[in-house]
Amino acid sequence: MDEFELIRRIAPRSLSHREIEIGIGDDAAVYNPKKGYQEIVCVDTMVDGVHFLSSHSTPADIGYKALAVNISDIAAMGGYPKFYLVSIAVPSGRRESDIEAMYEEMTKLAKLYQMDLIGGDTVSTRGQMVITVTVIGEVEKGRACLRSHARPGDVVFVTGELGSSAAGLSLLLGDRFTNDEGLVQHFMKRHKRPEPRVKAGLICSRYQRVALNDISDGLASELNEIAEASRVSIDIYQDSIPTHSELHKLHSDWEEWVLFGGEDFELAGTISSDQWERFAQECSSCGVPVYKIGQVVQSGEAKVFYHSGQDRILLEKKGYNHFKQDR
Amino acid sequence: MDEFELIRRIAPRSLSHREIEIGIGDDAAVYNPKKGYQEIVCVDTMVDGVHFLSSHSTPADIGYKALAVNISDIAAMGGYPKFYLVSIAVPSGRRESDIEAMYEEMTKLAKLYQMDLIGGDTVSTRGQMVITVTVIGEVEKGRACLRSHARPGDVVFVTGELGSSAAGLSLLLGDRFTNDEGLVQHFMKRHKRPEPRVKAGLICSRYQRVALNDISDGLASELNEIAEASRVSIDIYQDSIPTHSELHKLHSDWEEWVLFGGEDFELAGTISSDQWERFAQECSSCGVPVYKIGQVVQSGEAKVFYHSGQDRILLEKKGYNHFKQDR
Known part of the structure; x- marks a missing residue:
C-alpha cells in the first residue's frame, strides 16, 4: 500500500x-x-x-x-x-x-x-x-492540575486499583500464577487496555489546587514527582492502597507491582483536606472509585514514606526507567 | 543516564x-x-x-x-x-x-x-x-496557504535550488561524481542541513489564495498534490526550474534528482498571476530566491506536465514513497 x-x-x-x-x-x-x-x-x-x-x-x-x-x-x-x-x-x-x-x-x-x-x-x-x-x-483557564500544587495537610488519593497492570504483564510474559481464567483476563485487560481517567481528571480540575499525576511509572515514582515539584513530603499506608481483592494471595511480588509496577494509568494526587469529602462524594456519584491513601506532611525534604504495619519505609523514585532496565 | x-x-x-x-x-x-x-x-x-x-x-x-x-x-x-x-x-x-x-x-x-x-x-x-x-x-486567522488554493491562470513558483539535496545524498552514499570539495560540501549541506523557508512562507501568507507545499517528496509529488487538491492541471518548464549551475554537468541523474529527489525543503506553490510581480519583488527584497516555473491551466483532470524541449511529459506523483522503496 x-x-x-x-x-x-x-x-x-x-x-x-x-x-x-x-x-x-x-x-x-x-x-x-x-x-x-x-x-x-x-x-x-x-x-x-x-x-x-x-x-x-x-x-x-x-x-x-x-x-x-x-x-x-x-x-x-x-x-x-x-x-x-x-x-x-x-x-x-x-x-x-x-x-x-x-x-x-x-x-x-x-x-x-x-x-x-x-x-x-x-x-x-x-x-x-x-x-x-x-x-x-x-x-x-487556570484550572490545570499541576504536580506543584500539593501542600502540607492535603489528602493523598488514588483512583481505581493498583498493581493489576503489572500482574497482567507478568501473566503475559508466562508467569501463570493463577489458573482462574476470569482473573487472568482481568489482569491482562488492565495491562493491555487501560482506561484513561478523563472523567476523574475533569472533576479534579473543578477543585482548587489539586496536584495530579497518572500512574505510568508506578505509584512511588508519581508521588515522588509530586513531592519534589511541591517541596513537601508524603506519607502513604499499605492497607489503604486499593488493589484487586485476590492480588496479595496470588504472588509474592504483589507489593512490588503496586508500588513500582506502573502502567495502571490510574490517577494519584493530592487535594486540600477540607475539600476531600465533597470531592470523594462527587467522584463516587460519577462512578469514579477514589481512595484516600495518606497525607502530605510538612518537611524540609521532598520524600515519600510507605507505612506497612509498624514500619515506615522510604519509597525511592525507582519506577520503570527505560534507561536503567529493559523489559 | x-x-x-x-x-x-x-x-x-x-x-x-x-x-x-x-x-x-x-x-x-x-x-x-x-x-x-x-x-x-x-x-x-x-x-x-x-x-x-x-x-x-x-x-x-x-x-x-x-x-x-x-x-x-x-x-x-x-x-x-x-x-x-x-x-x-x-x-x-x-x-x-x-x-x-x-x-x-x-x-x-x-x-x-x-x-x-x-x-x-x-x-x-x-x-x-x-x-x-x-x-x-x-x-x-484565515491566512493558511492550502494545497486547494490553486486556480487556472495562476503562476507556479518555487524557491531556492532543486535537486541539490538528492545530489548530496548520492555523494553521501559513495557516488563521488565530483572532486570539487566546495561542491561536495555544498550538496551535502543541502541534504543534511536544509533551511526551512519560514520567511518565504510568511510572505506567501500575506497574499490571497497562495497554494503551497514544501518539497519533501520531490517537485513532481508536491505539484501533483496541489493539482489534486485544487482540481487543476499544471504545466512546468525544464529550463525555468532553478538548479545549481553545475548540477546538469555532474551527473546523468540530475533531472531525476530535480523532479523526484525530494528533501530540498524549498517551497513550491501557486499565486494569482496579477500578484506575481509584487510577490516576486517582495521575496527578492527579503533575500528569498523565487522563480516562476510554469502556470496552472484549465483542465478536466488534475495532472502535471513537464515541458522539456519540444516534449510535454506527464509527471507522475512518484516521489519518495516509504512503502515502495527503501533507501
Whole structure:
C-alpha cells in the first residue's frame, strides 16, 4: 500500500470539532483554539519489545494503548483530549491490515472522547515497530492540575486499583500464577487496555489546587514527582492502597507491582483536606472509585514514606526507567 | 543516564513564549493560544537507515534535520513555528553524549525561530534510532496557504535550488561524481542541513489564495498534490526550474534528482498571476530566491506536465514513497 492511499483510508470521515479548518491531508493541521481555555499537549512513544510485545498483543491492543497513555497524560492535567496525531515506524514485513487494525482501534477509542485525528505519518523501518502519539487537549483557564500544587495537610488519593497492570504483564510474559481464567483476563485487560481517567481528571480540575499525576511509572515514582515539584513530603499506608481483592494471595511480588509496577494509568494526587469529602462524594456519584491513601506532611525534604504495619519505609523514585532496565 | 536526569538537562533554561504556563516536566505542557490566530500542528518521524544514516551523519545533523523538516511543514502552511516536542527511541548502545548533541543542535535551530521545547520523551529500543518531532505553530486567522488554493491562470513558483539535496545524498552514499570539495560540501549541506523557508512562507501568507507545499517528496509529488487538491492541471518548464549551475554537468541523474529527489525543503506553490510581480519583488527584497516555473491551466483532470524541449511529459506523483522503496 502506498502512503497516500493509507492517508486516504485512515483520514476520519467526520470530525467532532468544528474548530478544525484543515485536518489530515495538507502539510499540517490548522484549527482555532477556544477562548477562556488553555491548551495541553503531550507526546508518548511506544517501542515493540520495550513498551509492548507484538508477539503477545494484537495490533488493535497496541493502537489502543498508544493512544490511551496519551489521553491519560491529558487527564492527569485535569483536561480533556481533543486532537491527536500518529506516527508509526512500520517494520518492512508487517501486513497492511495490521496497521489498519491499529488505526481502527484508535478511532474507536477516540470516538469515546470525541477526539479527531488531525495528522501524522507512516514510515518504514528495518527495526522494531515504534508508535508515537501526540495529543492536544484543553483545560479551563487556570484550572490545570499541576504536580506543584500539593501542600502540607492535603489528602493523598488514588483512583481505581493498583498493581493489576503489572500482574497482567507478568501473566503475559508466562508467569501463570493463577489458573482462574476470569482473573487472568482481568489482569491482562488492565495491562493491555487501560482506561484513561478523563472523567476523574475533569472533576479534579473543578477543585482548587489539586496536584495530579497518572500512574505510568508506578505509584512511588508519581508521588515522588509530586513531592519534589511541591517541596513537601508524603506519607502513604499499605492497607489503604486499593488493589484487586485476590492480588496479595496470588504472588509474592504483589507489593512490588503496586508500588513500582506502573502502567495502571490510574490517577494519584493530592487535594486540600477540607475539600476531600465533597470531592470523594462527587467522584463516587460519577462512578469514579477514589481512595484516600495518606497525607502530605510538612518537611524540609521532598520524600515519600510507605507505612506497612509498624514500619515506615522510604519509597525511592525507582519506577520503570527505560534507561536503567529493559523489559 | 536516567530519564529524569535527561529531562533536567534538556529542559530549556528560558522560554521565548510567555503564553507557556507549564513547559517540560509535568504530564503535558499547558499554554494559552493567541486570539486572531489559528494553530498549526505537524509531526514527522525519521528512522535510521531510512531517513538518515547514522553512519554518515553526526547526531547534531540528525537532530537538526528532524526539527527542520517539521518547521518546513509549518512554513508550507504560511505559518511560523512556536513550540516543539521531541520523542526519541534510542538504541541501547548509543552514548548519552550523542543524544545530548542532538538536543543541543535542535536548541540552536529552535533559537533562530524563537521556538520553545515543551515536551517529549526518550525511550530505549533494541532496533534503530527513531526520532519523532511535533511542531505547533501559528498563522494569522484565515491566512493558511492550502494545497486547494490553486486556480487556472495562476503562476507556479518555487524557491531556492532543486535537486541539490538528492545530489548530496548520492555523494553521501559513495557516488563521488565530483572532486570539487566546495561542491561536495555544498550538496551535502543541502541534504543534511536544509533551511526551512519560514520567511518565504510568511510572505506567501500575506497574499490571497497562495497554494503551497514544501518539497519533501520531490517537485513532481508536491505539484501533483496541489493539482489534486485544487482540481487543476499544471504545466512546468525544464529550463525555468532553478538548479545549481553545475548540477546538469555532474551527473546523468540530475533531472531525476530535480523532479523526484525530494528533501530540498524549498517551497513550491501557486499565486494569482496579477500578484506575481509584487510577490516576486517582495521575496527578492527579503533575500528569498523565487522563480516562476510554469502556470496552472484549465483542465478536466488534475495532472502535471513537464515541458522539456519540444516534449510535454506527464509527471507522475512518484516521489519518495516509504512503502515502495527503501533507501
